Amino acid sequence: MELSKRSLIIFCLGWLVSLALMSSVAGYYYMEFQNLTELLKRYGSCVMRVNICVDYKEWNGTVVWCNDTIVPLGCNLLQATKTVAIVNSTYWPAYQASFVDAINGVWKSGTYFWMWYHWSAEKKMWEYGNVGADRYPLTNNETLMWRYEVPGYS
Amino acid sequence: MKMVKIMEGKRVALLTVMASLCVGIQIAPRLPNVEFTSIICFLVGFLFGTLFGAFLGALTMFINGFLSPWGFAGTIMPFQMFGMALMGFMGGLYRKSLGRNFSTSKILNLEVSFLAAFFTLIYDIITNIGWALPSNTPIIAALIWGTWFTMTHVISNTALFGTAFFGLVRIMGNLLGENVWSCQKEA
Numbered sequence: 001m002e003l004s005k006r007s008l009i010i011f012c013l014g015w016l017v018s019l020a021l022m023s024s025v026a027g028y029y030y031m032e033f034q035n036l037t038e039l040l041k042r043y044g045s046c047v048m049r050v051n052i053c054v055d056y057k058e059w060n061g062t063v064v065w066c067n068d069t070i071v072p073l074g075c076n077l078l079q080a081t082k083t084v085a086i087v088n089s090t091y092w093p094a095y096q097a098s099f100v101d102a103i104n105g106v107w108k109s110g111t112y113f114w115m116w117y118h119w120s121a122e123k124k125m126w127e128y129g130n131v132g133a134d135r136y137p138l139t140n141n142e143t144l145m146w147r148y149e150v151p152g153y154s
Numbered sequence: 155m156k157m158v159k160i161m162e163g164k165r166v167a168l169l170t171v172m173a174s175l176c177v178g179i180q181i182a183p184r185l186p187n188v189e190f191t192s193i194i195c196f197l198v199g200f201l202f203g204t205l206f207g208a209f210l211g212a213l214t215m216f217i218n219g220f221l222s223p224w225g226f227a228g229t230i231m232p233f234q235m236f237g238m239a240l241m242g243f244m245g246g247l248y249r250k251s252l253g254r255n256f257s258t259s260k261i262l263n264l265e266v267s268f269l270a271a272f273f274t275l276i277y278d279i280i281t282n283i284g285w286a287l288p289s290n291t292p293i294i295a296a297l298i299w300g301t302w303f304t305m306t307h308v309i310s311n312t313a314l315f316g317t318a319f320f321g322l323v324r325i326m327g328n329l330l331g332e333n334v335w336s337c338q339k340e341a
Contacts, residue, residue: 011264013269016269017268027294027301028298031299
């Protein structure tokens, strides 16, 4: 099959279009990056970074890490988790705390619940969270984990 | 002589229908940047010549500027008119480049879809410039901000032209009942 000169010129135009579109997409993400970097610089003193792990091992064997998640200063664990996942929770007035019922559509079921831990840098081990997630204010660079499990105390 | 007049009447009627169709589809609710005006203008240019195509493109965008569900076009209108006129004009030029007799083939389908991609991009560049100049926005920034709209526009037009254009040419030929384009389907 022999292509005419016209076909070749038109195919070159198509190639130019794809180049232009790719450059435009690259430019778009570069501009977005610049805007967000600028925003982060402006609000740098009002935010902190935390690492959040969601452990679904008992559900489907996966573990998801959301490292360097940027959250507002003074944010609690529940608010931070909501920035990285879809969370369903129930507020219990008697405990003045919220109980997490589901994360990303994985609901508490039978003896399985969503429990949270924080990483103790001193002891080099995970420690059970002993309050509701909305009662636990985070600190900068803290590492936390949600685990779908049968609680150890049950 | 009488036969010639009947043919002219058919052409004028068909052109009017195409213009109405163009305007009707253009002002109907639709996904942003998915449009059928380009293919109709290109088709009319292809069938009736460069000037007819350009005229239809400019006229459609002029009317669209007032009636569009997205609001009054304002200062961008002349740029839209120019861009769509160019689309119709290029339909006529493409027809000339094919010569009197041509056979539809996959290569021609590819050609027309690539041409559509190119002139849709040109149209978007022209209209983005039309938006950037009055609002004192850097042109490059305006083009980049519109990336996803341009992408939608180019991809939808590429697919539409590639799949429908020569089919429409044949249908229009049958409607007119004349073989003025000498367009044959490749065996």
